[in-house]
Amino acid sequence: MPVQTHAVEGEVFASLSNASKFYGSFAALKDVSIKLSCGEVHMLLGENGAGKSTLVSLLTGTNRLDEGKRTLRGADCPNLTPLEAREAGINTVLQDFGLAPTLTAVENYTLGREKTKGGFLDKAQMRADMIRAMEKLGVSIDPDARVDTLTRAEQQLLEIVRALGGKPGALILDEPTATLSHDESEHLFSAVQLLRSEGWAILYISHRMEEIRRLGDVVTILRDGRFVGCHRLADVSNDQMITEMVGREMANFYPEIPHNPTTVALEVKGLSSGQKVRDISFAVRAGEIVGLGGLVGCGKAEVARAIFGLQPIDDGQVIVAGTRISKPTPAAMLDCGLVYLPQDRRGEALALNRSVAENIVVEVLGEKNSATAGFVKTSVLGRLVADVMTRLKVQPAEPRKLVQELSGGNQQKVVLGRALSRSRKIFAFDEPTAGIDVGARLDFYKQLQQLCAEGAAILFISSDLQELVHLSHRIYVMHEGFCTAELDQGQITEERVIAYAFGEKPKEDIQ
Amino acid sequence: ADGPEKFPVQLVDGDKKTDSEWTLLKKDEVKKPWNICVLFPHLKDSYWVAADYGIADEIHRTGTAMTLYEAGGYTNLSTQLSQLDNCIAQKFDGIILGAISADGVGPLVKKATDAGIPVIDFVNGVNEPSVSGHALVSFYDLAYTTGKYLVDQAKGKKQVVGFFPGPQGAGWSDDAVRGFNDAIKGSSVELAVTRRGDTGLNTQLDLINNALQTYDNINWLVGVDIAAQAAAVAVRNANMQGKINVAAFDIIPPVYDDIAAGATKASPTDFTVLQGRLAVDMILRLLEGQKLAAKRAGPKPEMVTSDNYKDFTKTDMFAPAGYQVEFSIEATKK
Amino acid sequence: MTNARSSAGNAPSTPANAVSKLLSFGALPIVLIICIIIFQIGNPRFLSAPNVLNMTQQAVYLLLIAFGQMLVLLAGGFDLSVGAVVALTSIVSAKVMVAVSLAYPDAPYLTITAGFLATMLVGLACGWVNGFGVAIMKVNAFIVTLATSSIFAGVTLVTSQGIQVSGLPRDFVYGIGSGYFMGLPVSLYFAVPAVAAVFLLVRHMRFGRYIYAIGSNVRSAVVAGVNINRYLMACYMLCATMTAFAGWLLTARVSSGEPMLGGEFPLQSIAAAVIGGCSLRGGEGSPFGVLLGVIFITVVKNGMDLLRIGSNYQMIVFGVVLVGAVVLDRYRLERAAKR
Amino acid sequence: MTNARSSAGNAPSTPANAVSKLLSFGALPIVLIICIIIFQIGNPRFLSAPNVLNMTQQAVYLLLIAFGQMLVLLAGGFDLSVGAVVALTSIVSAKVMVAVSLAYPDAPYLTITAGFLATMLVGLACGWVNGFGVAIMKVNAFIVTLATSSIFAGVTLVTSQGIQVSGLPRDFVYGIGSGYFMGLPVSLYFAVPAVAAVFLLVRHMRFGRYIYAIGSNVRSAVVAGVNINRYLMACYMLCATMTAFAGWLLTARVSSGEPMLGGEFPLQSIAAAVIGGCSLRGGEGSPFGVLLGVIFITVVKNGMDLLRIGSNYQMIVFGVVLVGAVVLDRYRLERAAKR
Ligand SMILES: Nc1ncnc2c1ncn2[C@@H]1O[C@H](COP(=O)(O)OP(=O)(O)OP(=O)(O)O)[C@@H](O)[C@H]1O
């Protein structure tokens, strides 16, 4: 395929016209057109399952175009392969990462564009390249670490670094900030702005309105696989976008959650675990939401994992409803009424080649009334699945669909559904809203509100600062494994959380 | 320790076979505690257990030493070559070789004989001319005997045979096919099907059952020991006793029992145990510097039938009940 | 998956529905029917009662073992030791039965019961060893079962000295091994309850749900509070017990304890399960599919014999048919997805 | 991991560094050394020159095949057909050599070259068939290679009628098969370049990166623009070619074309690779580890023979050692991860 090598500002870099993609008889995309222009950040907005990732897959050549036309740098290319797309300068950060887990970071960074000298790999050169690219984005990842030992956030950063290191042209970001915290996101934003000024064409997918507003030049909105509208961001309000996206008006975003704490449900004293959790103490009472904040890799995820028994505890105590649990295991913690929702949905939360229904009920199966003499009560479980799926609006509403065929956000809803499938006393949510759309987010917040009102204790771990600040009654902030602050309701501000997350003291607290 | 002092053998020279007697060395005729390496294709069935018994008992009797290696099956030629190499490297005095392949072991047999280690070809046949002697009864002869027995029994009436000679590619099995075919050539015995397959009992049973479904005029089932054992079971299961006869071309205890019970008509025996004794005797004679009566010799095969089965000494054919396989024997001689 | 369907109760049982249900198992039923037609044309005796009984009898043992193998495959494992377990059971149960019948010559049922108990013990013990290696020591299932298959074979040879064990009670050999009851092989009556139990376990019980979850994604099963080790252990023990049971029935069929029994089963049982839709990556497959896989292998082997194809050519044909069946299956599934 | 580390050039080569480098390969080197010490004590001839040469000669064939198998395993596949490829090569190359040497009796090198070319052709063809089934037809590698192994064995038997092919040229049999050059087996000189080539391919060339990526996560490779089918094809073809090459050298050693050669290789080569750290899920393993695995298997088998352990007990011991080696390896790796 003949491609030009350098772009001109304003020129259309890539486009789809009247594109359709079918899975069986189901149209994931129907008659959608989009134009990516050089030097422009193009936002793509739509509910979960609207077809955003599918659109990306058409631009990168990983999926066949069933109908319509696709152009790249002005040339028509009906049979685009991923290699051609890459050669043409399309760089992508996928929603579900495309990293090879058993390779090292640098091997992944250079995958598909290895540098060779006389046919042999030039490893030193590639390593140097990667380090330079990381400096540009202000991140540091050990180039020799195997990817499966990196945290999800580090993997996300690696994906971004890799995309930035490709041939200049276009950058496609599918929910890049879903698990990034404030600081990393800022780096990413400045990188995006830099690339725009260098004349790259950028497609950016996000469910976070503030990002869309801040970065975008143009926005395209999809609903149910169909094109709804394309606006210059300057000409459109948030409410208008949301209305076009969900097809109805949206109420006030963060619901008011009353704070009526009663007894201590979960207490942690002097917890140390691995290298990332050091001497952490906190308590969560029934009827309140306690937030856990901090930068990527500060160990907030490990706290919940250690409590749930997914990693060994080196020191300290975990106390549930007054009883000390000496050696937590997932089964024992579930029995005490604590449920944990992991952040890595594909790795740890979902059985991808099983159905939605099976995934939702797997935890409930252990309960007495879900089986008689070992025989599963299908009718009871069937009702439960139907209930959870309507409550969370999982789309498509087919309990027998395999989870791997759902969109990323709907997979996340299944994970939420699993946690909400039976009544518990204590919930530990790690990045529960990663990748779900505004509507679903609001539904989830309402679930939280209701749980809280029913007297559940909630440990809420999130790297979405606004969400954390608005929903939590109290916040513990972590920095490099230590807890640096406990903020009560009156004290919670974004600035304070950021400052403590960096291990500093905010100005207003210095006096 | 209570084997015979001598037994009837056939000495072979080219195509010429002469009946003779083979006298085993007396204990005091063996001067040194010779250390013999014994190589078997495998040691998983009663045939090779009987061979092990014959060799081990003769080693005990003469006060010499031996170590036995088995390759784990007929497809593992490369393993057997490694074992043969190991034996040469360990400087054994002599080698008794139950070869997996008649040609395949050639170079290593040469390597051994060049190193001054005599090699006796045992049971299966080796083509390398430098081999020091052959202690074997050819499967061609055994199957030929069975074929002739069928021709006799037919008395000119048409007989239809299903033939199950074991796996293709194994030299002994190919020999048996040729022997049987040569024996029935031009007679009233005709072959309906020759079906090759692994020597697993279940595999053979399935093959035989399928053949019985396919060829309904079969009235003889002939095969290698395991196949004959399976055939007796198949005939019994199909309630065809008396209508379908079974014969084998070599014998193991279950076949013998079947002959005694009338479920199987007959099988030649190659006196596996005596063959083992013969192999040990040949190698010891060579080590003691004697000349062999013939380079190729083997016990004279005989037909075991329901009429004469009681006349055979079972320990000339099989290992005694409760025999523990011996892999390594220390010399008792100084 | 099924639970939702059965609980929904929305599909009246029309013929079209039955066809689409059949189709939901892929192209295998169709390939099977085509094979059967070809064989029947090639040899009209193929579908005669005696040959069908013959095939039934042959399929029973593979069926039991493949169902055991399926449990392990669903949980993301692999069992290469089934062949060695068959041989070990055959020798041990035969020795036990011979010993008991010598002590109590007039109590054949006591003898058979003792043999059965010995069989179950061997199965449980072998399965425990496999499960221990995989679940507790966390060694790759391939290596564990390759190693145990070497160990069990060694134990079999040490116990038997490579010699058959004969002298089994008549009731065992003639009753169970080659007996018929109401026109069907007795071994079928023995096998059906075991197979049905596995079916229920997999499709309708908590156990099945958990092993699917473990096979599909162990880490998510851990988070769901499933006791991984216990269920992995159970899978390997059930697999070995089913296999031992098959080994015992096979011992009755061949009427003696055999140290070389069962070498064909490791690859055949995995092949049957995979043809029937099990994935070697775990978490995928159904008992009905495995049943079809077993029938397929049995029918093709028997049919080729009845068509009088020479054994060398049979190997070639079998290989081609094996891949062909899986390809067609894949092809149909893909088309279904496209619709 | 290791490659980046070595390229960083930040670690001066101290003894401590060498130890930690050795340790980074797991406990296997240590287990191996312990085994060697035990065998040497048990039989002082174990480390004698003839026996070491002997082991070298034995290891050559397994080494070639295990390196081929490694390529397939790295790419997430599986090759059960290596045994059948060895037998097929043996027959075909022998027939070709016999035919050529009859036509040109005085040109042994021509004959050997013709045999070598036939070997390569057989390897490429067999590998192509396997690769076609796995990459293009997208059938599970287990089923494909099980099927092709049946097909290749059938073709071998049809071609040879089960009969050995003798009459190979002397230079082939005595030169390549059992010859020595500067004190080392000639077959070693043949094998080393092939093994080194695979090493470079895997560790220092783009090819290696791609197959690791394919085995680790196909999706990541697709997204990176890797032509999956081409590389899968290449892996299977290289594996079969390495195997055919081993089969040819083995033919020289056994001095005849053998239709039953190589039955032990499928399981042994996979076992060697897995002991050496390859994962059956793909994307993991290193050539150095596989080399260690091959040495380990060869040493243990030879050592047990030299200790005069009866083969029944050898089977048991081998099983235990196999699992033991992997367990120790896992244990050490875990400890390393904790540090
Ligand atoms: N060495 C490791 N090996 C395997 N998994 C790891 C390792 N280190 C961290 N993880 C996993 O990565 C995940 C994130 O860890 P991390 O400590 O970065 O969480 P965090 O501080 O909550 O950051 P974030 O949630 O923003 O990614 C956890 O699930 C953790 O178990």
Ligand SMILES: Nc1ncnc2c1ncn2[C@@H]1O[C@H](COP(=O)(O)OP(=O)(O)OP(=O)(O)O)[C@@H](O)[C@H]1O
């Ligand atoms: N492999 C597949 N098979 C069948 N249906 C699929 C498959 N992949 C995606 N779909 C369907 O296509 C639709 C669009 O999915 P897509 O991933 O493009 O959504 P999305 O807009 O990216 O959503 P999200 O915000 O949740 O990531 C969804 O309804 C999904 O169920």
Ligand SMILES: [Mg+2]
């Ligand atoms: Mg998406």
Ligand SMILES: [Mg+2]
């Ligand atoms: Mg986290």
